[in-house]
Amino acid sequence: MALTEAPAKPGPVARLLPETPPQRALAVASFVNALGSGMFMAGSALYFTRIVGLPMAQVALGLFIGAMVGLVAGVLAGRIADRFGARETQIVVMVAGAAAMTCYMFVTTLGPYILVSILVGLVFAADKSSKAPLIRGFGGDNPAKFRAYLRSVVNLALALGSLAAGIAIQLDTESAYLALIGGRVLAFVGGAIMLTRLPRLAPVAAPVVVGRWEALRDRPYLTATVLNSMMSLHFAVPTFLMPLWIVDHTAAPRWMVSVALALNTVMVITLQVVVSRNVSDHVTAGRRMRWAGLAVAVGMVIMAAAGDQPAGIAIALLLASMAVYTIGELWHSAASMEYSFGLAAPHAQGQYSGVFGLGGGVAEALAPAVLGLALTYGTPAWLAIAAGFLLVGAACKPLVDWSLHRWRPAHL
Secondary structure (H helix, E strand, C coil), rough: CCCCCCCCCHHHHHHHHCCCHHHHHHHHHHHHHHHHHHHHHHHHHHHHHHHCCCCCCHHHHHHHHHHHHHHHHHHHHHHHHEEEHHHHHHHHHHHHHHEEEHHHHHHCHEEEEEEEHHHHHHHHHHHHHHHHHHHHHHHCCCCHHHHHHHHHHHHHHHHHHHHHHHHHHHHHHHHHHHHHHHHHHHHHHHHHHHHHHCCCCCCEEEEEEECCCCHHHHHHHHHHHHHHHHHHHHHHHHHHHHHHHHHHHHHCCHHHHHHHHHHHHHHHHHHHHHCCCCCCCHHHHHHHHHHHHHHHHHHHHHHHHHHHHCCCHHHHHHHHHHHHHHHHHHHHHHHHHHHHHHCCCCCHHHHHHHHHHHHHHHHHHHCCCHHHHHHHHHHHHHHHHHHHHHHHHHHHHHHHHHHHHCHHHHHH
């Protein structure tokens, strides 16, 4: 009697990778791209202020203009990806990103800086929307799990890129900062090379009756986009509100900023896939948004309570608040990804993602002003903002359900 060997079990590294070759290639491309992004974002402001010599207000102005112009480009790039192929569009975007980022090395005055910032803003927006059809097309039998996996991969790469940037920041030399920009250029190139390993994803045929810009007329999708944009204001809590609150308004030591950010990063990397399980339609997404609103609100209230406490108690409250807040962030991310992909028309995923990203971009621009009210007005503003997140989270499910019943009954 012949004996057959049992199939070899995958090794520990293999178990961490996605199931199919296209998923693995897309994950590696996303990791490389995000690694460069983490390097650049962590050190770019210091490069332009300390090395180039631009005032911080001018640096912020360039970033704002680039982001605003990029919002419109995201919708257009998404439509191009839907029509001509997402892989090809993504590769072009990566190459354009490498070229635009190289131009930053030669910026010496405000005018060229703003011009290059606009080009970079166009690339960043086009990157997100043109990648969406690839994520949908290669998502496999469990697209929610793959989307969550990609988010964990991206967050890990961003964290590693930030650590690398820390070396350049410590050296504080022109060559060190230029190395960060060069790393971003190489990341774009590396991402483009990895994308060539993907099979071509044929565009999904659109119904004959569909117009050119259907995402802008899809009221249920726009409803989800607006609500998600309002909830997305909280993404600036770890990077904007929390550091300023700790340093200027609590007795906690300054190093608590790094500790809290590290806790947030580790939780996102390790728990995103787990938290995203069973989020497979707009109904489960609505429930997660409700939970997210509650967790974010509770986290902010605990964070506010740290303001009038001794150092030891403040540290404990800040750690607790960041843990609770991050659970809310994870629930929101799972629901947001389901809304972005699940409610989009399959043949126009890029265009729809561009519209969804438009809402996220508006939130990113407004978040410092909204969350900054907590720093200016104290406890009443903290409670009001927390209540706002609670209400938005609670409103998501009924409003999205109602809009689907009203304008897209066949979806239910």
